[in-house]
Amino acid sequence: PTERVLSRQNTLPHMNGDVIDMGPSSGDTEEMYTQLVKDLEHQIELCKNNAQTFQKLGDLSSAKHYAQQFQNQGKDLANLKGIYKQKKGIPPYRYEGCRFPILKCCPDLSDREAEIVVVRCLNIPLPQGWKPEDLKVYATWEFTIQDKVQKGQTKSYKGGINPDIFEQFKVDIGDRSARSFIRAIKRGAGASPNQRRRQ
Secondary structure, three states: OOOEEEEOOOOOOOOOOEEEEEEOOOOOHHHHHHHHHHHHHHHHHHHHHHHHHHHHHOOHHHHHHHHHHHHHHHHHHHHHHHHHHOOOOOOOEEEEEEEOOOOOOOOOOOOOEEEEEEEEOOOOOOOOOOOHHHOEEOOEEEEEEOOEEEEEEOOOEEOOOOOEEEEEEEEEOOOOOOHHHHHHHHHHHOOOHHHHHHO
């Protein structure tokens, strides 16, 4: 079978980039398969997000490139799972790391919006006699800007003291050029972590 090329970086080869051959990977077959599936799923998600981002930015050439990569990586993942399910091991492959510039933006946000991302909860204290699987938790957030208070909360998550959440919320920040907004941003940037929490 044809040798496949994967990327361990957060980006995929695109346009002009420096390619670094990281050599073939080796180890236990099951571990290699698990890692390959994880890497391919990461690349598929990356290609999907990049294709959507460039589409919204009007860069159709880059959007088409990542859409094609999305399809190719999806086929690779399906083939990998099919071969492994037939107990034929895994096909030959090698890793490459690629570095190249990529634009990071939030095309879904207007000039009057910002985005809050609740990533995870860490080390939630357990009540006496409770087990991690007994917990059902959610996170709340509060955002105050220009005397306007905005609040929200995540869905409930069960089964551990370190739940991954990764929920996104849009908030209205008003006029970016307003003096009150500029003062709030400067005050937050110069505050200690405890002060930022209180604000």
